Structure formats: structure tokens, C-alpha cells
Amino acid sequence: MSENKKEIKVHNISNTRLFQLIDGEEKMVGNTKDVMKSWDILSKGNNYHTIGIIGCQSSGKSTILNLLFGTNFPVMDETQGLNQTTQGIWMGKSASSDTLVLDVEGTDSSERGEDHIKFERKSSLFCLAIAEILIVNLWETDIGRYDAANYGLLKTVFEVNLELFTTEQSRTLICFLVRDFTGTVEFPLLKKKILDNINLIWDQIQKPEQFKDSRIEQFFDLQFFNLVHKILQPKKFSKGVKQIKDFFLDKNNTFYLFKPEYHRQIPSDGLPDYLQNIWDTILTNKALDIPTQKEMLSLFRCDEIKNECFKKFETLLLERIVEPLQKDKILPELGQLMNKLFNEIIDEYKIPANRYVQEVSQQKQEELEEKINEELFKQFTYQMKNVSKKLFKKFQRKFEKEFKDNEISLEFAKKINQLKMVIYEEFENTSNNSLLPNSSWSIEQFTLELENLVDNYIHEQKNHALKRIKKKLYDDYVNRITPELDNLLGFIENQIQFKVKGLFTSMTKYTIFEFEKYLKGMEATEEQMNDTINQFYEKAKQVVIDKFKENARFIGIHMKERFDEKFKYGENHTPRDFTIVSDLPQLFETATNEGINLLNLLKSIYLPKSLLNPEGRNNNLDLDDEEEVIETDENELEKEAEQDEEHVIIDDKEYEIQIKLYKKDIEMSYREAMSIQQSNKTSMKIPNFFWLLLLFFGRNDAIKIIRNPILFILLALLGVGGFFLHKFNLHLMLIRFIGPRTWNSIKAFMLGGKSSSSQAIVVPNTINKNKQDEKKDK
Ligand SMILES: Nc1nc2c(ncn2[C@@H]2O[C@H](COP(=O)(O)OP(=O)(O)OP(=O)(O)O)[C@@H](O)[C@H]2O)c(=O)[nH]1
Known part of the structure; x- marks a missing residue:
């Protein structure tokens, strides 16, 4: 085929509105996409048109396309004879509209020889798949001639169209353009002749079973135009061209030919790929399934x-x-x-x-x-x-x-x-x-994430706040109860237990009430409330117990004080004159019991086990009235006594030690008192001459002391110190300073030293008796 190919003589190609889509060797050439892009067609969507022309070689196809659409298809130079100018398929862009024009190689191409029928079929199929309108270009002289090339071409067109129609029912407009129309036969008659020929061809072609009885009008719309001889009647020719041109370009023309139903609906941006796919499929001789092609595209x-x-x-x-x-x-x-x-x-x-x-x-x-x-x-x-x-x-x-x-x-x-x-x-x-x-x-x-962050933070802060609340309320409680306890323990009475319990109950109840207010404000759970209050309650009890224990460290002194108060002093706190005490053992026993009673009072402290009801927190508190809370009902306390818990302050061992020490401590007082009574009884008096003799024999030592200022001052200080210790009872402070045990030891030593040489004195055995009484009270 390439051997037969003649040199293409191209006229008027002055711009790029033209390119060879398929070359003479049936290959798709050039970069369709780039060319179409330069034509600004790719962005047009479906707003573009396609038209193709088929017909005999050198039948003026390129000439009429150029005249109608302003394309630049190469036109044969007639001075060179009838040579083929269009090989394969060319595509041009209309100068005045978004219309793509396909110029197809002449059907009776002598250059292709026998292959022209095959190419004719492929190119027709291609044109029908792409073009909305197909122009069949034919000489008037060929009409009625069955052997003319156009008849074979039409047969091919009809056959391939049926092939396409089985999958895609789209209509095509076929415009028959009769060239070199002479008018010898009137055009309606000519049209009829063409139609007769078409029907004849239609009847002759092999049709699929479903289209066996079909008519050509089912598949095609047909239009007929004519143009006179271009060279012999140039003016009339131009006029005819102008008229046909309007049918293609003027959308407002009544006979505007590009009707929507002919559009192939291939979006312009997909057209380059579609053309390629279609041609590739045609070349492989496979059935051209347009819907599948469209779907692939x-x-x-x-x-x-x-x-x-x-x-x-x-x-x-x-x-x-x-x-x-x-x-x-x-x-x-x-x-x-x-x-x-x-x-x-x-x-x-x-x-x-x-x-x-x-x-x-x-x-x-x-x-x-x-x-x-x-x-x-x-x-x-x-x-x-x-x-x-x-x-x-x-x-x-x-x-x-x-x-x-x-x-x-x-x-x-x-x-x-x-x-x-x-x-x-x-x-x-x-x-x-x-x-x-x-x-x-x-x-x-x-x-949820934010809530978690916030809740964790709140939980942390709540714990901190709770700690601060616990500390504050506990400190408040300690500050309030401590002076009250000091007061009660300052002078211990028989009612001490009852009073301490009352004080403790009212103060803890008040603090618990405060706790409840704060905890409710924190929206604490019932469990949290109970835990917090229980913890506080245990600590609150410990405050009282500790205070008692602290006081018990000096129990020996207090016992001795109680004893002295009874034994050494009489009514109105005047020092007792033992010389006139008739029953010294009785007095000693009573005084001894005073001290032991004190020990018994401080031996244990009884506090309520809990202020919580079995069902929960203390719900019998009238939380609206603080005063009522503080004043605890005594009867109520008595009732609760059964539930009291004993807290040992002085254990049995310590108790025994204290008793022993106490006994020793008071024993000396008894001896002294006895001694006073006895010395009074013997009425032993120092004679006056004794003092004269003492002055006579001791005068030198006395003068020495008086003359020595250091000895004199020392003697004066000792005298004054002794006087004040005796006058203001400051010997107690001295005891505290050196410690009760040390004092007792010193006294025991002194008594022990004296007892060996002094007269034996019988000390009434009141201690064991008191211990028995205490057990009975309990
Ligand atoms: N008699 C006649 N000749 C024409 C007419 N139009 C064009 N020609 C001449 O016909 C010759 C062929 O014209 P082309 O337009 O190249 O024909 P073609 O069909 O495109 O040729 P190929 O592309 O080779 O098939 C040219 O010399 C034209 O001047 C016409 O209407 N009548």
C-alpha cells in the first residue's frame, strides 16, 4: 500500500486546525490530545459536534469541507491530474464553531488496490462511531449506476451501522450531497432515484434476525442537497455552499442539522482516548460494542x-x-x-x-x-x-x-x-x-476524652481539698477540745469521766456536722462520707486518750498533792496541827484514799465506740442548730454508756508501780506527823543554858562565818531560799524539775536511811482496800 502512496500536495495549511488522525498504513498518529487541547476542545464537554465525509476519490470532499467549515484539508491540485490527496483519515477543526470534521480517504482509492474495501469498512465503522452526521459525496452522474463506487460504500455503511446498532441504538444523519448538479433531472426526482437505490441496497444487505424486516428510516435520517459545478457555475456554487453552510452552523436555522439525538455523547476530554480505543478495536476485527467502549472510557x-x-x-x-x-x-x-x-x-x-x-x-x-x-x-x-x-x-x-x-x-x-x-x-x-x-x-x-481529663483533674483536686478539710476540721477540733480537757484535767473530780465523755461527744458531733456540710458540698458518696467521718472519729478519740496519757505521766505528783491536801491541811486550807489530831491513822487512811481515787479515775477513759448508727451516719443530729449539737443530753449519754469502749490509760503493771511509789511517798508524811505527835507528848524542851553554851562554844565559828562575806552571803541565800520554798510551796516545782521518780527515790532514800534508826511506825493498810473498792465500782 505504501508503494502506491503518492506525494500529498497540500494547499493552504497555515495553521494547526488540521492533523492526520489515521495514516495511510492505518496507524493512529500524532498526539490527538495535545492537538485537541490546542483547539480548546477538551474543555467543551458535550458542546461540540462531529461530522464526517465519505465518497469517491477526488470527488471534491476536501474542497466542500473547507468551504463549509473553514478547515484546511489539502485539496488536489488539478493541474497535476487526479491524484489522491487524502490518505487515511484526517481531522480538522471548524474555524467558526466547535465542530470536528473527519475527511476520509476516497473509497475507490486506486492506491490501495484490492485493500480499499477493507479500509472502507474500517473507516466507515470509525466514522459512524464518532460522527453525528455523515456526508455522502456523489456525482450526479453516478446516481443510478449500480457499479459506481458509492453503492458499494453505502452497502458497507448500512451493514456496519447494523452491527453498531445491536448494542447502541443511536441515530445518524446521512446527508447525500449531489455534486455537479445540472438540473437536467429535477432534484425531487433525483432524490427519489437515490432513495430507490438506497432501499434496494438495504434490501440486499444481510441483516441480523431482529432487523430482518426493518426499514432504513429506523436507523438513519436522510437529507439531500445538491451543488452545481464549481468551475462552470462558480456563483451559483458559492450560493449553494452558503445555504448548506447555514444548515450546519446556524443554530437558529429551521433546518439546523446537528440535532441532539445524533450526538455520540462522548465528553470532549475523553475523545482522544475514545478515538484510540475505537480504532484499536476496529483494527482487531472484534465487534465494536459502543456501550462497553463508553464504560471503559x-x-x-x-x-x-x-x-x-x-x-x-x-x-x-x-x-x-x-x-x-x-x-x-x-x-x-x-x-x-x-x-x-x-x-x-x-x-x-x-x-x-x-x-x-x-x-x-x-x-x-x-x-x-x-x-x-x-x-x-x-x-x-x-x-x-x-x-x-x-x-x-x-x-x-x-x-x-x-x-x-x-x-x-x-x-x-x-x-x-x-x-x-x-x-x-x-x-x-x-x-x-x-x-x-x-x-x-x-x-x-x-x-469523652475531655471529660476524662477534667474528671481526673477534679478527682485529684477533690482529694487535695478533702485533705485540707480533714486537716482544718481536725485542727479546729483539737484547738477547741484541748483547753476544755486541760480545764477538766486541771482539777480532777469524780465526775471527770462523765464530763469528758460529754465534752467529747458534743465536740465530735459538731465537727462531724461540719464534715457533713463540706462533704455534701463536694458531692461525696455515702461511702466516702462514712470513711472520712470514721477516720476523724478515731483520731478525735485519740486526742482525748493522749491528753489523759499526758496527764498520767504526773499521776504520782497529783496523788501526793491530793494526799497532802487532805492530810496536811485542815479546813480553809490551813496547815494542820498534828499535835491536836486525835485519830492520825484514820486521817491518814482518808487522805491516802484521795490519792488512790485519783489514780482510779484516770486509769481508763470510756468513750462511745461510734457516733454512727448501724444504718449509716449520725442521723439523730439536728444539723440546723449548732448550739443543740454542742449541748449533749446527759440521759442520752447514760443510755449510750453501754456502747462505750474502754481505753486504758494506766495499765495494771503501771498501776501497781504507782501505788507502791505513792505508798512510799506518803509514808514519810505519816512518820513526820507521828513524830510531831510523839515529840509533843514527851514535851521535850531545850533548856536556855543550852543556847548560852552553844553561843559560848560556837562563837569563833559564828564570827568566822560573819567575817567571811562569801560564807555569809551563801548562808543568807540558803536561808531566804528555804523560806520561800516553804512559804510558796515551790518544792512542787522542784519536784517537776527533777522528775517525780527521782524525787520519790530521794525521799525513799532519806526515809530508808532514817527508818533504820527511827522508831518503827505502823502505816495503815488502805491501799489494798482502795483497790478492792475500785474493782467493785467498775
Ligand atoms: N467538477 C468539479 N470539480 C471540483 C469540484 N470541487 C472541487 N473540484 C475539483 O476536484 C479536484 C479534487 O478535489 P478534492 O477536494 O481534492 O477532492 P477529494 O475528494 O478531497 O480528493 P481525495 O481527497 O484525493 O479523495 C480538485 O481539482 C478540485 O478543484 C466540483 O464541485 N466539481
Whole structure:
């Protein structure tokens, strides 16, 4: 075939509105996409038209296309004879409209020899698949001639069209253009003749079973035009051309030929790929299934469009959301921003993609939406984490401001709930404004995260507050009860147990009442309340026990004081004159019991086990009236006595030791008293001459002392010191200073030393008796 190929003589190719789509060797050449892009066709969607022309070689096809559409198809130079100028299929772009024009190689191409029938079939199939209108260019002289090339061509066209029609029922307009019309036979008659011939051909072709009885009008619309001889009647020719041109270009013309039903519905951006696919399929001699071709094209193109759109989305996302978000951390109208971007991209996708097969474009749109959603969700998550962080910090700041300097509030929980409300409201607003409208996203997960952060913080702060409350109320309690206890223990009476218990009960009840107020303000649970109050109650008891134990450290002194008070002093606290005491043993026994009674009173302390009812906290407190709480009913205390718990202050061993020490301590007093009574009885008097003799024999020593200032001052100081110790009973302080045990030891030593030489004295055995009495009382 290439051997037969003649040199192409091209005239008037002054621009790029022309290119060879399929070359003489049936190969698709050139970069269709780039050429179409330069023609600005790719962006036209379905707003473009396609037209093709078939006919005999050198029948003026290129000439008429150029005249009708302003294309630049090469026209044969007649001075060179009838040579082929158009090989393969050429495509041109109309100068005045978005119309793509296919100029097909002449059908009776002598250059192809026997192969021309095969090419004719392929090119016809190609044209019918692409073109909305097919011009059949024919000489008037050929009409009625069955052996003319055009008849074979028409037969081919009809046959391949039936092939296509089995899958895609699209109509095609065939325009019969009669060239060199002479008028010898009137045009209606000529038209009829052509129609007769067409029907004859239609009847003769092999038809599939379903189209066996069909008529040509089912598949084609037919139009007929004529043009006079171009050279012999140039003016009339031009006029005819002008008239036909309007039918193709003037949309307002009544006979405008590009009707919507002829459009092949191949979006212009997919046309280059479609042309390639169609031609490739034709070359493989496979059946041309247009819907499948369209679906394949749709898949390919929608995918391409989707990727292009996603690329654009990524650029815009970075510019509008990612970068500002990384800078400012929170975009208040993130949802709107994302929605705008989302719609913008999807709209951009839809415009070209919706021209393709609906199911395919929809499927690819969903894929695109999913990818966009994924990316947007990442940004939403990023923002939500920042919102949580920011609001949690805000909550902390507000909390610290509200509870400045660790202030303890009775409305702890109420204030916290108010703060929480403010924060959660802001969180909800920001979150909702961050959501992509109409998406399935939820803020639930982020709300929970923030709530967890806040709750943990509150829990921590609650514990701190609880510790402070415990400390405050405990310190208050200690500060209130300590002076009262000191008071009671300052002079211990028989009622000491009863009074201490009363004091303890009222004070603990008051503090428990305070605890309840604070704990209720913290919205503490029943369990927390019971635990806290129980802990306090145990500590409160310990305060009393410790105070008793502290007091018990000096029990020996107190016992001796009690003894002395009874034994050494009489009524109105005057020193007792033992010389006139008639029953010294009786007095000694009574005085001894005073001290032992004190020991017995302090041996144990009895406090209520608990102030809580079995059902729960102390619910018999009238919490509205503090005064009533403090004044405890004595009867009530007695009733509760059965539930009292003994707390040992002085154990049995210590008790015995104290008794022994006490016994020794008071024994000396008894001896002294006895001694006074006895010395009084013997009426032993020192004679006056004794003092004269003492003065006479001791005068030198006395003068020595008087003359020595140091000895004299020392003697004076000892005299004054002794006088004051005796006068103000300061010997007790001395005892405290050196310790009771040491004092007792000194006294025991002194007594022991004396007893060996003194007269034996019988000390009444009151101690054992008192111990028995105490057991009876218990
Ligand atoms: N008689 C006559 N000649 C014409 C007419 N139009 C064009 N020609 C001449 O016919 C010759 C062939 O014209 P082309 O337009 O190249 O014909 P073609 O059908 O495109 O030729 P191929 O592309 O080679 O098949 C040229 O010399 C034209 O001047 C016409 O209407 N009547």
C-alpha cells in the first residue's frame, strides 16, 4: 500500500486546525490530545459536534469541507491530474464553531488496490462511531449506476451501522450531497432515484434476525442537497455552499442539522482516548460494542478526573486548612471551611465526570469523597485534640482562680459543675463548628476524652481539698477540745469521766456536722462520707486518750498533792496541827484514799465506740442548730454508756508501780506527823543554858562565818531560799524539775536511811482496800 502512496500536495495549511488522525498504513498518529487541547476542545464537554465525509476519490470532499467549515484539508491540485490527496483519515477543526470534521480517504482509492474495501469498512465503522452526521459525496452522474463506487460504500455503511446498532441504538444523519448538479433531472426526482437505490441496497444487505424486516428510516435520517459545478457555475456554487453552510452552523436555522439525538455523547476530554480505543478495536476485527467502549472510557476518564481533583484538593487543603491550623491550632469555622473545600472539589469532579456513564462516575465520586473525607477527618482530629487541650487548660486556670490559695469551699461541687458547664458548652460549640456538615463524624470520642481529663483533674483536686478539710476540721477540733480537757484535767473530780465523755461527744458531733456540710458540698458518696467521718472519729478519740496519757505521766505528783491536801491541811486550807489530831491513822487512811481515787479515775477513759448508727451516719443530729449539737443530753449519754469502749490509760503493771511509789511517798508524811505527835507528848524542851553554851562554844565559828562575806552571803541565800520554798510551796516545782521518780527515790532514800534508826511506825493498810473498792465500782 505504501508503494502506491503518492506525494500529498497540500494547499493552504497555515495553521494547526488540521492533523492526520489515521495514516495511510492505518496507524493512529500524532498526539490527538495535545492537538485537541490546542483547539480548546477538551474543555467543551458535550458542546461540540462531529461530522464526517465519505465518497469517491477526488470527488471534491476536501474542497466542500473547507468551504463549509473553514478547515484546511489539502485539496488536489488539478493541474497535476487526479491524484489522491487524502490518505487515511484526517481531522480538522471548524474555524467558526466547535465542530470536528473527519475527511476520509476516497473509497475507490486506486492506491490501495484490492485493500480499499477493507479500509472502507474500517473507516466507515470509525466514522459512524464518532460522527453525528455523515456526508455522502456523489456525482450526479453516478446516481443510478449500480457499479459506481458509492453503492458499494453505502452497502458497507448500512451493514456496519447494523452491527453498531445491536448494542447502541443511536441515530445518524446521512446527508447525500449531489455534486455537479445540472438540473437536467429535477432534484425531487433525483432524490427519489437515490432513495430507490438506497432501499434496494438495504434490501440486499444481510441483516441480523431482529432487523430482518426493518426499514432504513429506523436507523438513519436522510437529507439531500445538491451543488452545481464549481468551475462552470462558480456563483451559483458559492450560493449553494452558503445555504448548506447555514444548515450546519446556524443554530437558529429551521433546518439546523446537528440535532441532539445524533450526538455520540462522548465528553470532549475523553475523545482522544475514545478515538484510540475505537480504532484499536476496529483494527482487531472484534465487534465494536459502543456501550462497553463508553464504560471503559468512563472508568478511565472518571479515574483520571478523580485523581486530578484529589491532587487539587491536597493543594487547597494544605493552603486553606493544614497550614493555618498548624499555625493557629484551632480554626473556629473549620467545618464550614472543610465543607466549602469538599463541595468545591466534588463540583469540579462532577462537571466533567457526570458526562460519562452515570454508574461509573457515581462510583468514582464516592471513592473521591471517601479519600477527601479521610484527609479532612485527620484535620478534624488534629483540631479536636487541640480544642480539648486548650479547654482543659482553661478549666484548670478557672479552677485555680476560683479556689485561689487552696480555699476550702462549702460549694465545691457546685462551683466545679458551673466551671464544667462553661467549658463543655464551649467545647460543644467549637466541636460542632468543626464537624463536616452531613458527615457521619461524631464528637463523642473527643467529648469523652475531655471529660476524662477534667474528671481526673477534679478527682485529684477533690482529694487535695478533702485533705485540707480533714486537716482544718481536725485542727479546729483539737484547738477547741484541748483547753476544755486541760480545764477538766486541771482539777480532777469524780465526775471527770462523765464530763469528758460529754465534752467529747458534743465536740465530735459538731465537727462531724461540719464534715457533713463540706462533704455534701463536694458531692461525696455515702461511702466516702462514712470513711472520712470514721477516720476523724478515731483520731478525735485519740486526742482525748493522749491528753489523759499526758496527764498520767504526773499521776504520782497529783496523788501526793491530793494526799497532802487532805492530810496536811485542815479546813480553809490551813496547815494542820498534828499535835491536836486525835485519830492520825484514820486521817491518814482518808487522805491516802484521795490519792488512790485519783489514780482510779484516770486509769481508763470510756468513750462511745461510734457516733454512727448501724444504718449509716449520725442521723439523730439536728444539723440546723449548732448550739443543740454542742449541748449533749446527759440521759442520752447514760443510755449510750453501754456502747462505750474502754481505753486504758494506766495499765495494771503501771498501776501497781504507782501505788507502791505513792505508798512510799506518803509514808514519810505519816512518820513526820507521828513524830510531831510523839515529840509533843514527851514535851521535850531545850533548856536556855543550852543556847548560852552553844553561843559560848560556837562563837569563833559564828564570827568566822560573819567575817567571811562569801560564807555569809551563801548562808543568807540558803536561808531566804528555804523560806520561800516553804512559804510558796515551790518544792512542787522542784519536784517537776527533777522528775517525780527521782524525787520519790530521794525521799525513799532519806526515809530508808532514817527508818533504820527511827522508831518503827505502823502505816495503815488502805491501799489494798482502795483497790478492792475500785474493782467493785467498775
Ligand atoms: N467538477 C468539479 N470539480 C471540483 C469540484 N470541487 C472541487 N473540484 C475539483 O476536484 C479536484 C479534487 O478535489 P478534492 O477536494 O481534492 O477532492 P477529494 O475528494 O478531497 O480528493 P481525495 O481527497 O484525493 O479523495 C480538485 O481539482 C478540485 O478543484 C466540483 O464541485 N466539481
